[in-house]
Amino acid sequence: MDHQNPRTMSEKVLPVRTPDDSSHAVIRVENLSKTFVHNGVDVQAFRDVNLQIPRGQMVTIMGPSGSGKSTLLHILGGIEPPTQGEIWIDGQNLAGMRDLELTLLRRRHIGFIFQSFNLVPTLSVVDNVTLPLVLDGVSAYSAEPFALECLQRVGMSHRLRHLPSQLSGGEQQRVAIARALVIKPSLILADEPTGNLDSARGRDITQLLVDVAHQGQQTVVVVTHDIRVASQSDRLIVLLDGHVKFDGDPSQVAEWMAAMQLEFHA
Numbered sequence: 001m002d003h004q005n006p007r008t009m010s011e012k013v014l015p016v017r018t019p020d021d022s023s024h025a026v027i028r029v030e031n032l033s034k035t036f037v038h039n040g041v042d043v044q045a046f047r048d049v050n051l052q053i054p055r056g057q058m059v060t061i062m063g064p065s066g067s068g069k070s071t072l073l074h075i076l077g078g079i080e081p082p083t084q085g086e087i088w089i090d091g092q093n094l095a096g097m098r099d100l101e102l103t104l105l106r107r108r109h110i111g112f113i114f115q116s117f118n119l120v121p122t123l124s125v126v127d128n129v130t131l132p133l134v135l136d137g138v139s140a141y142s143a144e145p146f147a148l149e150c151l152q153r154v155g156m157s158h159r160l161r162h163l164p165s166q167l168s169g170g171e172q173q174r175v176a177i178a179r180a181l182v183i184k185p186s187l188i189l190a191d192e193p194t195g196n197l198d199s200a201r202g203r204d205i206t207q208l209l210v211d212v213a214h215q216g217q218q219t220v221v222v223v224t225h226d227i228r229v230a231s232q233s234d235r236l237i238v239l240l241d242g243h244v245k246f247d248g249d250p251s252q253v254a255e256w257m258a259a260m261q262l263e264f265h266a
């Protein structure tokens with residue numbers, strides 16, 4: 001397929017805010033903190049997170065259950081507001097954005113892959129994948145070739161007319177990945193994208209996400225419990241006790257963990 005942006009075919013182009021940041025970071029986060037209030041008690045997910053993630057990088061986030069990984073991903077994607085701190089995505093500051101601006105930013109710049117897939121149960125595989133483009137004003141007919149290319153990349157060309165309920169968990173996950181890729185987002189956020197896949201398929205999907213980052217100059221942030229996924233990435237961030245405790249080369253994490261007397265439990 002050509003690399004034409006599918007959105008150029010859209011007749012209904014809505015305005016998006018012009019980037020006000022000249023840096024090349026797709027994600028910039030400053031002093032980010034999140035505290036939930038549950039039954040009157042503060043539950044701190046994380047505190048004082050500072051990050052810059054450039055275009056073309058595949059980053060993994062690891063940490064024990066409850067360390068705030070999913071919360072951080074949701075906040076980076078503008079799904080949930082932080083308690084403190086600021087976030088720039090593609091140079092656009094999320095703070096103070098109106099709902100429509102945030103919706104457009106998510107729709108056009110961010111591809112989400114949720115652990116629970118979030119596929120529309122009444123739509124076929126191909127219609128689920130064209131949906132983000134159709135919602136942005138591209139006709140289903142024009143969007144279909146882009147969907148077919150993404151479905152081919154994730155090895156799902158043989159199930160185009162199936163409904164999600166007629167697919168295995170791993171197949172649904174691959175459709176969810178195709179749906180995230182179809183808008184050619186500058187940022188892909190994935191929560192445990194290999195959690196439902198066997199190890200060979202998990203390796204393939206991780207490699208696909210690495211290729212997406214490196215070849216497509218997109219940025220990929222993946223939450224995982226799997227050190228094998230982390231070892232395929234360019235950079236590993238470890239959240240522990242509400243803080244970023246490691247941020248660097250995944251090949252050095254084992255040494256760091258040994259020094260800290262830590263173990264990851266899948």
Ligand SMILES: Nc1ncnc2c1ncn2[C@@H]1O[C@H](COP(=O)(O)OP(=O)(O)OP(=O)(O)O)[C@@H](O)[C@H]1O
Pocket residue numbers: 036037038043044045063064065066067068069070071072
């Ligand atoms: N809506 C909420 N209200 C109150 N507390 C919450 C809420 N969402 C998350 N938390 C708490 O915030 C902390 C971080 O949760 P989060 O889901 O981000 O963890 P996680 O690292 O993704 O864990 P897991 O590996 O189990 O998915 C947990 O202690 C959780 O109980």
Ligand SMILES: [Mg+2]
Pocket residue numbers: 069070071191
């Ligand atoms: Mg989680």
